[in-house]
Amino acid sequence: MDTTAETTSDSFTSYCGATVRRAIDLIGGKWTMLILWELLDREHRYAELQRRVAGISQKVLSSELKSLVSAGLVEREVTPTVPPQVTYRITAEGRSLDDVFAAIDRWGHRHR
Amino acid sequence: MDTTAETTSDSFTSYCGATVRRAIDLIGGKWTMLILWELLDREHRYAELQRRVAGISQKVLSSELKSLVSAGLVEREVTPTVPPQVTYRITAEGRSLDDVFAAIDRWGHRHR
Numbered sequence: 086m087d088t089t090a091e092t093t094s095d096s097f098t099s100y101c102g103a104t105v106r107r108a109i110d111l112i113g114g115k116w117t118m119l120i121l122w123e124l125l126d127r128e129h130r131y132a133e134l135q136r137r138v139a140g141i142s143q144k145v146l147s148s149e150l151k152s153l154v155s156a157g158l159v160e161r162e163v164t165p166t167v168p169p170q171v172t173y174r175i176t177a178e179g180r181s182l183d184d185v186f187a188a189i190d191r192w193g194h195r196h197r
Numbered sequence: 198m199d200t201t202a203e204t205t206s207d208s209f210t211s212y213c214g215a216t217v218r219r220a221i222d223l224i225g226g227k228w229t230m231l232i233l234w235e236l237l238d239r240e241h242r243y244a245e246l247q248r249r250v251a252g253i254s255q256k257v258l259s260s261e262l263k264s265l266v267s268a269g270l271v272e273r274e275v276t277p278t279v280p281p282q283v284t285y286r287i288t289a290e291g292r293s294l295d296d297v298f299a300a301i302d303r304w305g306h307r308h309r
Binding site for chain 1: 296299
């Protein structure tokens with residue numbers, strides 16, 4: 086292996102490796118990304134979200150939403166109707182993931 | 198619900214939703230992303246990869262690598278030493294994920 090490339094590569098890892106790993110811990114995961122993708126489109130009620138993220142269990146959806154709310158990427162609004170209506174929407178912080186999903190979309194179109 | 202918004206939202210989803218969902222299915226898992234991230238840096242032998250992707254089990258690493266090779270994102274090279282040495286490296290197709298990880302890195306730096 087070319088030594089120059091190796092050195093560059095190591096600097097590359099120490100420069101942004103930790104940040105990327107932390108970001109992947111937060112937003113990586115198939116279900117997390119699919120939920121974020123739906124909420125980047127528009128706000129959803131819990132049941133809509135479960136329908137749109139096909140195949141997700143209620144347990145996983147609830148737990149994922151709790152994590153996303155706690156990370157400040159999604160907000161949860163309860164309307165005091167009977168029964169109460171719970172709506173989830175992306176926060177400004179979550180909205181800033183637009184670039185990531187745009188890159189995934191571009192990649193997806195190239196990789197067919 | 199506003200019908201116009203719903204239509205726009207549905208067009209948006211049908212326009213890029215399927216592509217993004219397929220891409221997330223392929224590359225969205227936490228372990229998948231962490232492995233790709235390491236291989237975007239440089240090629241690795243199996244044991245190095247297991248050490249670098251902290252916490253991954255041998256079973257999951259093997260299965261993830263198999264999927265990535267079968268998707269054409271990673272290639273596997275066996276050097277016929279004793280014992281044989283197995284090296285994994287990103288393909289050109291996998292290398293095109295650079296943009297996705299760059300977007301994650303930028304997002305990670307903003308979201309602290």
